[in-house]
Amino acid sequence: MRSFGPPIVVHRELLRGIYFCLGAVSMCLGIIGAFLPLMPTTIFILIAAWCFSKSSPRVEAWLVHRSPFRHVIHDWRTYKIIPLPAKYLAGLSLIICLCVLYFVLDGYGLVYLLVSVSLVGLYAYMLSFPHAPPPESDRDLQRTEFGSLPHG
Numbered sequence: 001m002r003s004f005g006p007p008i009v010v011h012r013e014l015l016r017g018i019y020f021c022l023g024a025v026s027m028c029l030g031i032i033g034a035f036l037p038l039m040p041t042t043i044f045i046l047i048a049a050w051c052f053s054k055s056s057p058r059v060e061a062w063l064v065h066r067s068p069f070r071h072v073i074h075d076w077r078t079y080k081i082i083p084l085p086a087k088y089l090a091g092l093s094l095i096i097c098l099c100v101l102y103f104v105l106d107g108y109g110l111v112y113l114l115v116s117v118s119l120v121g122l123y124a125y126m127l128s129f130p131h132a133p134p135p136e137s138d139r140d141l142q143r144t145e146f147g148s149l150p151h152g
Contacts, residue, residue: 029044040090049064087126
């Protein structure tokens with residue numbers, strides 16, 4: 001039996017460092033997106049929250065409970081909501097991106113078609129998420145389905 005060397009082991013600390021760096025970059029991009037038009041904020045903040053949940057519980061706790069973006073993260077984690085302005089901005093960004101790609105990919109019709117279909121598919125998937133929480137009675141029903149009693 002032939003051995004190909006020791007298995008590659010990714011150390012937990014290295015992985016935490018990678019997640020932390022990705023979270024920091026996503027957080028920076030989200031903050032920049034809050035001030036620049038046509039740059040999304042919500043998706044970068046959600047990515048940052050996920051990365052920090054894997055790397056730094058302390059930073060994640062700050063982001064979820066104290067940051068200006070806490071409501072976006074709470075709505076996503078609780079109800080899988082994408083705010084309506086984020087959907088509109090994503091649609092506008094998609095249109096601009098497709099227009100730019102039309103000129104950049106001149107002569108590469110098949111590539112443009114594949115990219116266009118992929119982007120439109122992603123946008124359709126994003127539109128399938130609700131943009132507002134369910135009515136209060138539906139929230140109470142959801143709480144009881146998962147085992148906790150609604151407050152009377």
